[in-house]
């Protein structure tokens with residue numbers, strides 16, 4: 001018994017507490033912005049945040065907040081508030097819970113600070129456009145739409161020109177709302193920090209290539225918060241440097257994320273926020289480690305287009321060509337590469353009713369993975385922060401059957 | 411009115427009609443969504459038809475699309491996989507909602523109709539750079555068509571197409587207006603058949619038929635009575651269910667105008683005939699009544715629905731929404747709120763691929779209409 005507790009203690013991530021502290025401070029700062037005179041912008045998770053940081057605006061991410069709502073199992077209740085207003089129960093549960101939360105200032109941190117402006121980048125979905133329109137009417141504040149044309153098969157020259165122009169419109173918009181000039185020197189620095197942060201995040205995720213893996217994708221879901229919310233700051237770089245060191249230390253000492261890693265799996269789509277612990281324990285009980293995922297790597301997947309010495313120009317391409325803004329065949333390529341890179345035995349796909357751009361097309365991806373790599377796959381359906389629709393017993397049965405298949409293959 | 415039969419024949423059997431057209435030597439391109447620049451396709455000499463999905467069972471599409479995808483997208487893929495669109499020489503996908511966006515990928519990877527193009531339109535339409543991009547992307551589409559189909563699309567051909575479409579849109583609007591003034595001259599179902607057929611029929615032939623119909627109506631049209639019927643506006647994406655009009659009429663109402671992409675959003679707005687043709691086409695699409703997948707302002711659609719109701723002296727609005735349609739689901743609460751503020755009653759009817767039973771619908775419409 002004592003041995004088991006010791007084992008558990010050994011496996012615990014030391015960086016977790018630091019990360020919680022940073023996030024707590026970040027939300028305190030954001031919520032007291034009114035007192036410090038700083039402006040607050042709500043921004044979509046894949047949005048270009050660096051210009052905000054360069055302007056000293058506090059970026060707040062309703063999606064990150066949505067994840068917290070989901071993890072605290074408060075999603076269903078807040079979604080219901082939105083449904084009472086007439087919003088369909090079929091739309092994205094981030095949007096529903098956020099709209100509900102604005103009404104009641106509920107959720108785990110008593111609501112988000114009121115925004116002074118909204119920055120909506122549609123490189124993740126068309127949902128955010130509609131959702132931010134709702135909030136722009138509700139708070140009656142300016143909305144900037146950063147329109148990133150979808151790249152089915154190419155990033156067309158026409159799109160390139162359009163997106164680049166919008167960067168100037170964006171900085172002009174910020175000058176208007178903030179009442180001061182855009183700082184072109186500062187953005188260079190912020191851009192450099194952003195790129196470095198993304199590189200470090202990629203290196204952290206890469207440590208999962210080790211067998212056994214020092215981390216699971218559930219850890220990545222947790223540690224992701226900083227690269228989403230504080231990208232472009234020194235704090236993020238310091239944190240991920242420490243985290244990387246911790247991971248490398250674990251590898252050196254042979255500390256694995258789960259006690260007996262025998263099977264390695266890849267996760268697709270957003271997490272099921274209210275079932276993270278349950279899922280990770282469930283898979284661990286089968287000696288299966290979810291070593292990587294397509295979601296958390298989206299915040300460093302565009303690095304190949306980013307140039308830290310020419311940040312504003314390269315940012316246009318980087319933000320337009322992120323994982324969710326590309327065609328299904330392009331996604332298949334990335335998934336196949338990940339299967340090899342992390343050497344996985346199976347593929348777990350979260351069919352997320354909340355997120356059509358991520359989920360429609362999954363069946364084709366699934367078939368491609370089966371065809372090319374011959375590994376089994378599993379589909380779990382949910383609404384990522386609306387726990388009301390989740391069927392635990394059904395999911396459990398399917399996980400057991402899937403793991404049985406993997407066991408037989410290996 | 412003999413001529414109505416022609417419209418019904420096409421509206422009810424679009425594929426049969428398309429096959430015949432094909433036999434006469436026409437090449438055909440299928441398209442989705444009312445933002446497709448049909449004028450450019452038409453100028454290429456290829457015939458554009460709009461694809462609407464299926465009323466039948468969906469089985470093959472189930473292995474590509476989850477059940478929580480709208481029936482329009484699932485139905486369209488079903489038709490393609492079942493081989494019912496074998497007459498197509500190509501397909502065009504304009505960028506609209508997330509579901510169409512993914513359908514485009516799945517379509518490209520699993521079907522083979524020859525020509526294929528995504529027209530990745532801007533999502534916002536209220537800035538100079540987005541309008542410029544709109545024109546740029548249509549210019550690119552013109553080149554794609556020329557290359558893909560082995561044709562040349564001259565400015566003259568474009569100008570002819572612009573005039574053709576301006577005439578079609580003007581005629582449709584005039585019909586709607588005649589019907590709004592005197593709803594008895596056509597049934598809602600008739601008007602449904604005419605508008606739907608307009609997106610399928612050979613366009614020059616269509617223009618002839620539209621003017622024949624207008625003549626017939628001037629002589630009196632149908633002798634249906636509409637006095638005492640409550641005037642309603644129908645709002646949503648597409649209406650694939652002509653029965654809705656009939657049941658509304660049987661319940662004491664009449665649809666006098668709509669905010670549908672297979673209705674007023676299709677025909678509102680004319681194209682400048684004397685400018686640079688592609689830029690003029692782009693300008694019309696950027697200025698027309700906006701669909702919820704595009705951004706013109708935060709309140710454009712709410713303001714517009716109120717304007718329509720007032721202009722057509724309607725007593726209420728029926729929202730006809732397809733289940734799992736995100737853009738419309740997001741707009742419904744605020745549009746309803748804008749109507750509520752003006753004391754305009756509205757009701758919501760959410761449909762999947764098929765309508766609820768006729769009896770049930772009738773009760774719902776009657777209750778709503780009595781309230782007005």
Ligand code: SF4
Nearest residue numbers: 092124125127354355
């Ligand atoms: S979960 Fe999907 S639909 Fe919802 S905001 Fe994120 S990308 Fe958009």
Ligand code: SF4
Nearest residue numbers: 480507509647735736
């Ligand atoms: S706009 Fe709505 S109805 Fe139309 S394809 Fe998209 S989801 Fe379906």
